[in-house]
Amino acid sequence: MIFLKRQLPLAITFVMGVTFAFQYYIPHPVSEEAITNVSKWMQIISGFALALGLASIFHVHAVKIKRQVPGWGYSIVLYAAMLATIVVGFKSGGETKVDGAQTAFGWLYDYSMVPLQGTMFSILAFFIASAAYRAFRARSPEASVLLVSAVLVMMGRVPLGQFLLPWTWDVTQWLLNVVNSAVRRAILIGVSMGQVALSMKIILGIERAYLGGGKDQ
Amino acid sequence: MIGIDRRIIFLLIAAAVLLPLLRPFGLPIKVSPEVRGVYEYIEALPERSVFLLSFDFDPSSKPELEPQAVALLRHAFRKNLRVIGMTHWLTGTGLADDVFSRVAAETGKERGKDYVFLGWSPGAGSLIIAMGQDLYKAFPSDYTKTPTQGMPVLEGVRSLRDVNYMVSLAAGSSGIEMWYVFGKDKYRFEMAGGSTGVIAPGLYPFLRSGQINGLIGGLQGAAEYETLIKRKGTATAGMDAQSATHFVIIILVLLCNMFYFVLRGEKGKAR
Amino acid sequence: MILGAWVAAGLTLFIYSFLYKDNPLFKLGEHLYVGISVGYSVVLAWHTVFLRLLWEPLKKDITENPAVFSSYVLLIPAVLGLLMWARFVPKIAWLSRLAFAFVVGFGSGVAIPRTVSSYILKQIEDTVNPLVTRGADGLSMGFNLASPQSGVNTIVLVIGVVSVLFYFFFSVEHTGPGKVTARTGIYFLMIAFGAAFGYTVMSRMSLLIGRFSDLIKFSGAEYGYASLVLLALTVLALAAWEMASRGRREV
Numbered sequence: 001m002i003f004l005k006r007q008l009p010l011a012i013t014f015v016m017g018v019t020f021a022f023q024y025y026i027p028h029p030v031s032e033e034a035i036t037n038v039s040k041w042m043q044i045i046s047g048f049a050l051a052l053g054l055a056s057i058f059h060v061h062a063v064k065i066k067r068q069v070p071g072w073g074y075s076i077v078l079y080a081a082m083l084a085t086i087v088v089g090f091k092s093g094g095e096t097k098v099d100g101a102q103t104a105f106g107w108l109y110d111y112s113m114v115p116l117q118g119t120m121f122s123i124l125a126f127f128i129a130s131a132a133y134r135a136f137r138a139r140s141p142e143a144s145v146l147l148v149s150a151v152l153v154m155m156g157r158v159p160l161g162q163f164l165l166p167w168t169w170d171v172t173q174w175l176l177n178v179v180n181s182a183v184r185r186a187i188l189i190g191v192s193m194g195q196v197a198l199s200m201k202i203i204l205g206i207e208r209a210y211l212g213g214g215k216d217q
Numbered sequence: 218m219i220g221i222d223r224r225i226i227f228l229l230i231a232a233a234v235l236l237p238l239l240r241p242f243g244l245p246i247k248v249s250p251e252v253r254g255v256y257e258y259i260e261a262l263p264e265r266s267v268f269l270l271s272f273d274f275d276p277s278s279k280p281e282l283e284p285q286a287v288a289l290l291r292h293a294f295r296k297n298l299r300v301i302g303m304t305h306w307l308t309g310t311g312l313a314d315d316v317f318s319r320v321a322a323e324t325g326k327e328r329g330k331d332y333v334f335l336g337w338s339p340g341a342g343s344l345i346i347a348m349g350q351d352l353y354k355a356f357p358s359d360y361t362k363t364p365t366q367g368m369p370v371l372e373g374v375r376s377l378r379d380v381n382y383m384v385s386l387a388a389g390s391s392g393i394e395m396w397y398v399f400g401k402d403k404y405r406f407e408m409a410g411g412s413t414g415v416i417a418p419g420l421y422p423f424l425r426s427g428q429i430n431g432l433i434g435g436l437q438g439a440a441e442y443e444t445l446i447k448r449k450g451t452a453t454a455g456m457d458a459q460s461a462t463h464f465v466i467i468i469l470v471l472l473c474n475m476f477y478f479v480l481r482g483e484k485g486k487a488r
Numbered sequence: 489m490i491l492g493a494w495v496a497a498g499l500t501l502f503i504y505s506f507l508y509k510d511n512p513l514f515k516l517g518e519h520l521y522v523g524i525s526v527g528y529s530v531v532l533a534w535h536t537v538f539l540r541l542l543w544e545p546l547k548k549d550i551t552e553n554p555a556v557f558s559s560y561v562l563l564i565p566a567v568l569g570l571l572m573w574a575r576f577v578p579k580i581a582w583l584s585r586l587a588f589a590f591v592v593g594f595g596s597g598v599a600i601p602r603t604v605s606s607y608i609l610k611q612i613e614d615t616v617n618p619l620v621t622r623g624a625d626g627l628s629m630g631f632n633l634a635s636p637q638s639g640v641n642t643i644v645l646v647i648g649v650v651s652v653l654f655y656f657f658f659s660v661e662h663t664g665p666g667k668v669t670a671r672t673g674i675y676f677l678m679i680a681f682g683a684a685f686g687y688t689v690m691s692r693m694s695l696l697i698g699r700f701s702d703l704i705k706f707s708g709a710e711y712g713y714a715s716l717v718l719l720a721l722t723v724l725a726l727a728a729w730e731m732a733s734r735g736r737r738e739v
Contacts, residue, residue, distance in 0.1 A: 119503040
């Protein structure tokens with residue numbers, strides 16, 4: 001049983017990892033056929049995996065309703081909205097438009113989901129302004145450099161800044177294409193090396209967190 | 218002053234956005250080389266070339282990336298390119314289809330003949346590999362459930378190797394970098410990126426190395442593209458408000474530092 | 489469309505009411521957002537994954553060629569997907585490990601060569617550009633700051649990449665020349681973070697501009713002055729809620 005629960009998954013990871021790492025270098029038709037089919041399978045399996053994420057939202061709010069914690073009424077609103085969207089969606093055949101005409105599902109998407117999601121993230125604009133006023137201080141030489149760079153980029157990337165101080169445009173372009181590129185490149189190289197190391201650890205069975213824990217890991 | 222109620226700052230920002238939208242002042246927009254790179258490549262493509270546009274964003278990034286999508290589609294349709302659309306972001310699917318339908322209607326383009334919107338499919342990198350190996354296996358039907366096999370717009374297109382140019386409009390990690398790593402690296406199509414302002418600085422290394430041949434960054438990038446195609450849209454209309462809000466933030470930051478140094482000086486004198 | 493405008497404007501203002509304080513209108517909007525998003529995801533996932541990618545191709549293959557093994561090959565990912573769902577049943581939860589092993593193994597395997605090629609080799613290749621070029625007049629070095637590929641910018645780039653990589657290398661103590669390199673790296677990092685802040689401000693403000701544009705559109709007569717009426721109602725509702733909360737606190 002321990003073989004099925006521990007060794008077999010690790011063996012599968014190893015075989016899959018090594019096979020598809022080497023597949024990149026092998027242009028043989030069998031190799032190409034393998035990656036064609038398995039990548040298609042991954043699309044389908046990812047769809048099943050989506051359900052895992054959705055299930056956790058169901059569970060969290062079901063517990064809130066069951067225990068009647070403060071604010072559990074909002075969890076009922078959440079469930080009601082979810083069920084209503086699912087019913088409307090299935091009745092519309094999963095389509096937002098049919099022959100150019102908007103369906104009820106499309107209406108729900110355009111006039112509820114889009115404004116809600118858009119507004120949720122746009123509210124950060126207010127908080128970024130408030131945080132900039134309270135916390136963005138030139139306390140040290142490094143902070144001063146950060147501040148000057150931020151002000152130059154904010155001026156150089158908008159028409160008013162380009163109009164009042166045209167040189168800010170050129171300075172911004174230089175900062176982005178040279179200095180920023182250098183930093184981002186270094187971070188990218190470092191992070192990528194870490195990713196490759198982690199992938200190798202997973203394939204070799206050193207890293208096992210993805211198996212989901214438990215005493216027989 | 219330093220402990221001012223943050224709601225006053227919120228009102229200042231709201232005013233800085235609202236007033237220029239109601240009364241625009243219309244400053245000229247300067248075009249950057251990175252946006253020009255995308256424009257010139259599309260401009261040089263022959264008619265009926267295959268252009269893949271991936272809407273890798275959702276409604277939370279709509280104000281920045283939808284204007285980019287509209288400008289690119291207008292350009293592509295004007296050049297009579299065959300456009301393939303798709304998305305990696307589930308909640309962005311309806312938005313992407315809406316953009317296609319709207320721009321196609323205004324330019325007289327026909328679904329299935331001039332463009333196809335494949336819709337969403339899960340898989341991220343695996344999806345790109347699947348498209349790179351066999352487009353019809355990855356997307357057996359399009360968003361309207363029409364089989365992709367035999368579609369006039371996809372004639373001669375077997376996989377990503379047959380795509381002439383690709384632009385990914387991205388709001389996060391499932392976007393430009395993923396398209397390069399799993400797509401262009403093996404399947405060798407030319408590509409560029411359109412991104413939100415948040416991730417744009419992180420894409421400059423790819424621009425420098427030629428891994429992407431152009432980058433349209435944020436609303437400013439969209440406005441630059443609208444300037445190039447000589448068709449003003451929502452991006453250009455929003456740039457005055459953008460200018461005003463930036464200046465409000467700059468003034469707030471300078472004020473904050475002025476009060477900080479004054480207070481620090483007074484504390485020093487008190488000692 | 490008019491009803492849609494009222495709903496969209498109303499929901500937008502509910503979310504913006506958070507700027508005053510966390511309140512029931514915001515909580516309502518927030519929970520509606522999650523509920524509708526989850527519902528939308530369920531519908532689309534069903535139609536795309538189960539119907540379009542799995543059921544229809546499987547049905548077609550089995551109907552046309554029932555005796556051929558390859559017609560049944562899509563059952564493999566279906567079984568692996570179902571194995572993932574075994575996680576919900578504690579007694580057979582261990583079966584999900586087989587599915588995760590398959591997916592994670594494939595993902596790790598395909599990522600290695602592609603990451604090395606795209607993120608490491610290509611980036612290093614562009615960093616070590618030649619400083620001088622051979623032309624008709626002999627060797628020359630570009631000093632044009634406006635051209636990203638010029639010699640002087642290449643020097644700045646190399647210094648930047650090396651110093652930042654060194655700064656993040658904590659296995660060696662940053663003393664002597666190492667300290668100078670690390671400090672250089674810090675200054676490069678500060679410039680990049682400043683640029684990132686500037687772009688983040690640009691991005692967030694753009695989102696706000698987009699929402700306000702919609703609110704302005706919905707404030708027109710053709711939409712029944714939706715934004716204006718709903719703004720007034722939201723302010724009144726918040727005032728009433730604030731007064732009621734204060735009354736409860738005093739009691």
